[in-house]
Amino acid sequence: MAWYAARRLLASVPVVLASTFVVFLMVTYSGDPLGDFKTQQLRQNNNPAIRADRIRGEQHFLRLDHPLLERYWLWIKGIVLHGDFGPSRHVPDIGAELGNRLLVTARLVTLAMLLAVVLALVVGVVSAVRRARVTDHLLTLVSVVFLSLPVFWFAVLLKDYLAVDLNTSLGRRLLFTMGESTPNLAGGFWTQLGDALGHLVLPTLVLALSVYPPWSRFQRTSMVEVLDSDYVRLARAKGLPRRRVLVHHALRTALIPLATVVAVDFAGLVGSTVITEQIFTWQGMGTMLLDGIKDRDVYVVLAWLLVVAVVVVVVNLISDLLYAVLDPRIRVG
Amino acid sequence: MAELVRAAQSAQSAPRRRAGRVALRRFFAHRPAVIGLVILLVLIFAAFVGRHLWRYDYGDFTGDYSDPPSAAHPFGTDSSGHDLFAQVLRGTARSIEIALFVAVVSTVIGALVGAVAGYYRGLADSGLMRVVDLVLTLPLYAIAALLGHQVGSGRSGWISIALVLALLLWAPIARVVRGVTLSLREQEFIEAARALGASDRWILFRHVLPNAGGTIIVNATVYVAVAILAETALSYVGFGIRSPDVSLGSLVAAAQAASATRRWLFYYPGLVLTVLVLSVNLVGDGLRVAFDPREDR
Numbered sequence: 087m088a089w090y091a092a093r094r095l096l097a098s099v100p101v102v103l104a105s106t107f108v109v110f111l112m113v114t115y116s117g118d119p120l121g122d123f124k125t126q127q128l129r130q131n132n133n134p135a136i137r138a139d140r141i142r143g144e145q146h147f148l149r150l151d152h153p154l155l156e157r158y159w160l161w162i163k164g165i166v167l168h169g170d171f172g173p174s175r176h177v178p179d180i181g182a183e184l185g186n187r188l189l190v191t192a193r194l195v196t197l198a199m200l201l202a203v204v205l206a207l208v209v210g211v212v213s214a215v216r217r218a219r220v221t222d223h224l225l226t227l228v229s230v231v232f233l234s235l236p237v238f239w240f241a242v243l244l245k246d247y248l249a250v251d252l253n254t255s256l257g258r259r260l261l262f263t264m265g266e267s268t269p270n271l272a273g274g275f276w277t278q279l280g281d282a283l284g285h286l287v288l289p290t291l292v293l294a295l296s297v298y299p300p301w302s303r304f305q306r307t308s309m310v311e312v313l314d315s316d317y318v319r320l321a322r323a324k325g326l327p328r329r330r331v332l333v334h335h336a337l338r339t340a341l342i343p344l345a346t347v348v349a350v351d352f353a354g355l356v357g358s359t360v361i362t363e364q365i366f367t368w369q370g371m372g373t374m375l376l377d378g379i380k381d382r383d384v385y386v387v388l389a390w391l392l393v394v395a396v397v398v399v400v401v402n403l404i405s406d407l408l409y410a411v412l413d414p415r416i417r418v419g
Numbered sequence: 420m421a422e423l424v425r426a427a428q429s430a431q432s433a434p435r436r437r438a439g440r441v442a443l444r445r446f447f448a449h450r451p452a453v454i455g456l457v458i459l460l461v462l463i464f465a466a467f468v469g470r471h472l473w474r475y476d477y478g479d480f481t482g483d484y485s486d487p488p489s490a491a492h493p494f495g496t497d498s499s500g501h502d503l504f505a506q507v508l509r510g511t512a513r514s515i516e517i518a519l520f521v522a523v524v525s526t527v528i529g530a531l532v533g534a535v536a537g538y539y540r541g542l543a544d545s546g547l548m549r550v551v552d553l554v555l556t557l558p559l560y561a562i563a564a565l566l567g568h569q570v571g572s573g574r575s576g577w578i579s580i581a582l583v584l585a586l587l588l589w590a591p592i593a594r595v596v597r598g599v600t601l602s603l604r605e606q607e608f609i610e611a612a613r614a615l616g617a618s619d620r621w622i623l624f625r626h627v628l629p630n631a632g633g634t635i636i637v638n639a640t641v642y643v644a645v646a647i648l649a650e651t652a653l654s655y656v657g658f659g660i661r662s663p664d665v666s667l668g669s670l671v672a673a674a675q676a677a678s679a680t681r682r683w684l685f686y687y688p689g690l691v692l693t694v695l696v697l698s699v700n701l702v703g704d705g706l707r708v709a710f711d712p713r714e715d716r
Contacts, residue, residue: 239689
């Protein structure tokens with residue numbers, strides 16, 4: 087299994103390299119990162135020699151005096167040899183910044199994914215069991231509505247109604263609508279934890295509700311298929327209790343496709359966090375990406391992409407390993 | 420020989436036409452899908468025809484500032500005096516245009532690439548599929564924001580935004596169509612066509628693609644909804660449609676600061692957007708059931 091995992095990780099290296107190279111080209115050709123700096127120099131500096139000198143200095147700092155391919159090579163070499171993510175005029179140390187923001191985004195993504203998987207399981211299984219009855223139709227309709235809600239609009243509705251009303255009725259702030267934590271909050275571990283949770287509720291809810299609908303449909307389809315299968319009918323015919331058949335025989339098999347879909351959609355989930363973070367003004371990876379794009383800060387964008395790509399590769403690997411756990415017929419190696 | 424091929428073709432196309440009618444009947448038997456279709460048609464009509472019948476244009480300054488909804492302005496006005504109803508109609512039209520463009524372009528590219536890869540297999544397949552894999556690793560929102568930032572401004576910016584989205588969304592379609600093609604090419608009627616001397620191109624366009632049609636149409640509908648949401652989200656974070664052009668996303672974004680004081684500015688564009696995407700998704704569901712009855716068990 088370890089050998090299989092190592093081989094899979096090794097095979098994904100070229101994909102990650104190609105993907106970062108494409109994005110590297112895109113950002114590089116999207117415009118001059120020193121455009122603003124140049125106009126500012128033109129306004130402030132009357133001596134053309136000093137001006138040219140300063141611009142040359144910045145260009146050297148951003149490695150713009152190297153040819154294109156060499157810059158990409160230097161970027162990779164820097165990461166592999168020194169853990170250096172490259173220079174930026176806006177972020178002092180991309181690596182350190184990335185570390186902080188990764189923690190912020192990771193807790194949002196993890197919780198939202200867990201919640202979405204649970205929702206998908208419950209909705210999918212209940213729909214399948216109560217197939218073609220009122221419950222099924224109702225759940226399907228609710229899922230389609232959540233699938234159609236634009237996150238940035240739905241989030242503000244939740245802020246305005248759920249959060250503000252709940253806070254007013256409780257007489258204190260329980261749910262926060264902005265930021266990932268209260269800055270400079272005094273207090274011990276539990277205060278900090280409560281504060282972080284209060285900030286997490288709304289973004290997690292928004293994200294989970296926007297990603298679960300396709301998963302629950304998937305779960306319903308695979309559950310229906312399994313429930314119609316001969317071995318489930320046999321298990322029932324043997325006189326096993328309904329609940330036992332559902333959980334031990336049907337659900338275990340019906341979980342396998344879900345593991346794949348969740349892994350495949352994971353990249354999309356991370357993409358949605360970019361929007362969610364923007365709505366709730368979180369200082370996470372998504373905001374870093376959007377700032378990087380605005381500033382044409384190529385190494386910031388690349389750092390974001392690299393982290394996301396590595397995480398996506400690992401999540402897909404985990405899902406394939408889960409396969410082997412869920413389905414005894416599959417042996418990896 | 421050509422006559423033989425034509426004979427085989429007409430013998431084969433009759434059941435397909437009947438299959439199309441069966442799918443259509445199944446679609447109309449699915450009540451949510453019909454409701455979705457009606458809503459969608461009403462929205463399309465309002466956006467493209469009703470917009471020109473309405474007394475204000477989206478750029479008009481009406482002289483009423485920040486009016487709440489009334490008979491004169493059903494959706495109210497904003498602080499510069501724009502009639503929000505006219506703006507929402509215009510934004511809806513923009514969103515539908517973008518979505519249709521994305522759906523058509525990405526489906527055509529995806530279907531062709533998928534069919535060619537699945538039909539020829541071998542080197543063409545592995546080459547094309549590596550490209551698909553590469554595109555699939557690019558996160559939609561990140562890349563669209565990156566490219567949209569560059570190309571999105573100006574009045575014809577919407578075409579560039581749509582093109583960017585289409586160039587990112589064809590890859591998953593290609594993968595699905597390839598899967599269908601792989602199983603189709605082993606079937607007997609393809610073998611029969613080949614035995615009759617039909618060319619590869621004939622088989623691809625007359626047999627493979629039409630038989631993958633159901634899958635392709637269902638996927639295209641899904642991507643209409645995805646494209647609408649992606650465009651509005653992009654416009655919301657400021658990398659999509661920008662002023663003076665309006666889309667439903669840019670209207671919601673512009674009204675965000677006003678969501679507490681002038682709620683109508685925020686609610687109506689978002690509501691219309693939700694109803695639009697919902698109707699497309701309902702139609703998509705209906706098509707899925709129509710083309711694949713197993714889905715409706």
